[in-house]
Amino acid sequence: MRTSAFLYPWDVLGDPDAPARIADLGVRQVTLASAYHSTRALTPRHPKHRIVTAEYASVLYPPGEPYWRGRELTPYAAGAWAPGDAFGQAAEALAAAGLDVHSWVVLAHNSRLGAEHPGTSVVNAYGDRYPWAPCIAQPRVRALLVALAAEAAVRPGALGTELESCGWYGLAHPHAHDKLAGVALDDTAQYLMSLCFCPSCAQGYGELGLDAHEVRARVRWVLEPAWRGGTVGTPGAELLAATLGFRTAAARALQEAAVAAVRSRGAAGFQVLLHADPRPSRSGANVGVDAEHVLGLADGVVVPCTGGPELLEPFAAVGPVGSVGSAGSVGVAGSVGSVLAANLTVVSGMGGRPLSLAQDVARAVGVGATELRLYHAGLASDADLEAVRKAGVVG
Template structure:
């Protein structure tokens, strides 16, 4: 079974031993970030640093001036954490070690974009903006994301790509000094708090027969019991069902356009996968999709399956497996970092389990963040060819 290891360029640059160390794990492929959100990352083996702070969402290569000239929105260049063509340099070093390189592109997750262009952000029913979440119903946002997908995916040395956050982002977000866990939000409450009420979404609701002002009020009323410590009002499920067709259509249009743009730029043979969740109401890095639709658009999906050895979300594989054709890639994404909930020593057992549920490939998240002990466990698990 083919396995790919997630990696950042800064895990490789300045560490001449990194490519051989990754290849020694037994993987044949690396999924290397080319466009990524802000983060603070550990680099436990790097000879020059231990912590990398990516201060804002950026492309990890020089964006093409001619490509972006005249566009309303454009990507940000990275700072010292990934200078110059960091992706290209890392990709060449990995290829020299015999590894295939696929790009890893984060799309609708960009806090700097929301800070500098507030009108692009998701706005909840209370009028609060989510600067990390570009609203994909807005034509200029969609145009930007499609253009970004094509450029960031099709980098020299990349044989394919994985598109993360190619859909709706919402309330859920890893945030510095976070203080929103005081009230428990179930799936319906998360969805209602992720509904967008920007002008583009308001128009979409109206076209779907939903009056925007009335919908906003109904969402607030449905959420009122949540702030007192209970579940949403029963009308919350009705609001989810009423608004989901519009949001699903918008997400599918973005996915279709992004995949077409990537293929148009790359040509034949370039693999395109989407990070996905089979529940269409889900937001975030693994966007909610219709399994049949997404497998008809992309070459396959990467599905979150929790920590290696844990229950995780392996049941999420089954809806995709049921709709897969002979050529569909169903990649199970397993965490192999102990400190992030993974059990890398159980990777062999977990690999067998996800295969039984329909996985055709593995993804290992994230070998750049893992300790030496974790990597030794992956190497010794016997799950990789």
């Protein structure tokens, strides 16, 4: 079973032992970040540093000036945390150790974009903007993300890509000094708090026959019991159902355009996977999708499975449909049909279960997983990585 370990370029650059250490895990592939959001990351084995602070969302390679010339919105080049062609240098070092490299591209998650261009952000029913969440219904945002997907995915040395946040982002977002836990919001309330009411979204609601001002007022009315410790109940579920069609259509438009742009730029057989959740109402890094649609579009999906493999089931039920535009529906791994990759966290301090990896893999395979992803080889402790080695299930 093909297994890929997630890495950042700074896990490799400046550490000559890193490529061999990753190869010694038994994995055959690395999913290496080429466009990533702001973060503060631990590097527990690096000979020169222990903490890397990526101050803003950026591309981890030099963006092509002619490619972006004349576009309204453009990506940001990284600072000292990933200077120059950090992705390319790290990819070259990993390939020299015998590892296949696929790019890891984060799309609709960009706080600097929201700070410098506030109008691009999701704005909720109360008028609060979410600067970390670009509104994917806006044509200018979609144009940026599609162009970014193509450039960041198809980097020299990459045999495929994984597109994260290729859809809606919303309320849920780890944030410095976060103070949002005072009121527990169920999934429906989270969805309602993630609805956007920018002009583009207002137009989208109108195309469904909904008045945006009425929808906004109703969202606030439906959420009122939640602020008192209650639930949104049936009215919340009805509002979710009424607005989901527009949200799903906007996400599909982005996904279809992004995958097409990557395919047009990549070589034959370049694998395209989406980080995905089979519940269309979900927003975040693993975006909500319709399983049949996304498996007919991309070469497969990467699905969060640390809490259990249940989210794989709707994708497995679709069957080996293959993907539009792939080379005979044969991915880089050589298997006909769709890749169903179970993403398992192996960092104990982040809720991972490296000591139970063999059991978790067996459960995922039983549901239909065809590949594995390990999050995250650069962040994991030596003990966590040793547990991965001893599990003997990667390849």
